[in-house]
Amino acid sequence: MRGTKYKILALLKQSKAIVSGESLAKELKVSRTAIWKSIRDLEKLGYQIEHLANGYRFLSSNVLEAEEIAFDALLAENIFIEKQIDSTMNAAKVAGMNHQATPALFLTETQTGGRGRYGRSFFSPGGQIYMTLLLEPNRTFEELPQYTLLTAVAVASAIDEVTGKTCSIKWVNDIFLNGKKVCGILSEAMSDFETGQISHVTIGIGLNFAIPNEQFPEELQTIASSLFPKGAPTITRNELIQKIWRNFFELLDGLPDTTYLDYYRNKSFVIGKIVSFTQRGITYSGKALRISDAGELIVQTTAGEMTLSSGEISLSAIDGKQLK
Structure with a gap:
């Protein structure tokens, strides 16, 4: 049924109107029972589909999808999504050693070995945003852009633009909202021993998307939060993820223009403290x-x-x- 259910998903997404089970069955040359079972399977995966007397209608869903994230600078075939892995940073590093085409993005619903700076582990519940971008700069360390700052600006501006909220940056790599941390960024470089150049860079982002405050461990409840701590999100994860990387590549393409530093400084809540x-x-x-x-x-x-x-x-x- 895998082929059928994703064909149904594509047809429902394409239509803004209600699509009857009968028309889906005729289009795909399967039984109405097969349609019903496929709809149920899609719902188990997290897709929201409205059941009406005259058919089905696709509703905005929070399922990670490569096709919904991809754009001209980040192709769908280079976006890899897993249900659970130890760490997207590790996945990206292994892919780099295996000569994965870049830029490539690695995402997971949950991770068992998420880590931040200095190898610190962090709270990684399901349904949030855990991702790592793999780049292949082939430059010396001194020639590398300031990836962490670029990413912080890309994330902060994306949050403000798509949510209408106003976040701030804690030097150097954390995003705060209403005085609590909602996102951390980790950039690491891998060098080529023979050339002495940086062969790959991995940029990891852990972003709390929608977590009620009471679901955080007690020791984190006063210092951590999520973008949507109450109620349903007003955007999908796919929308935010795409906006983050669109912003990032626009900033990267704009170098050596350093106006992004002014944005970073204006967003910093550390200056003067x-x-x-x-x-x-x-x-x-x-x-x-x-x-x-x-x-x-x-x-x-x-x-x-x-x-x-x-x-x-x-x-x-x-x-x-x-x-x-």
């Missing part, structure tokens, strides 16, 4: 002054101005509020 951080085993505190053109955070401490690189430190507190 007192921050605490640990560098080389020593804890410092000071006022965050600015973000440099290299994406570094400049902090005024009692020891003078300090330049913080995202690869060296992590902010531990802002204005005394502990961060995770």
Whole structure:
């Protein structure tokens, strides 16, 4: 029945009107029973189909689909969706070693080994957005764009544009909404030993799409949230995912234009705040002054101005509020 149910899905999507079971059966040359069973199978997969006296109507569904995400810069054949894997970052790295055509996007409904910066594991319930983009820059490390900052801008602007909400960025790689973290970004590079160039870059995004606050572990309820913590989402995951990567590739294509840095700075809620951080085993505190053109955070401490690189430190507190 797999072939039949996806043919039915395509026909329902194509029609904005109600489609009768009889017309579907005639079109596909199958029985009405086969149509009914296929509709039921589609609903089990998460598709929403309205049952009416005179037929069926497709409703907006939150099922991840390559065809709904793809656009000219990211082809459907290079988008891979799994029900459950350990980590989309791992999947992308393995694909890179196996010479997967790029750019390629790896998504999963749930992941058992999700991780953030410094290998930290994170809460990964089903129905959210877990994805990793695989790129093949073949450049030296010094020539690489600031992928983490570009991605943060792409995610923040996509959220604002498609949800009507206003999010902010915590330097360097977290997206916050209403004072709580909703998204984390992780960029990693893989080098070619023979050429000394960066052969592949993986950009991972974990985004809490729709999770009621009470479903978070107790220790996360005061610091983490989702885009839609109450009620049904007003958009699909596919719409948001496509918008994120459209924004990303537009920014990437626009380089060396660095106006995205102005957007990043305006979205940052760190500038002007007192921050605490640990560098080389020593804890410092000071006022965050600015973000440099290299994406570094400049902090005024009692020891003078300090330049913080995202690869060296992590902010531990802002204005005394502990961060995770």
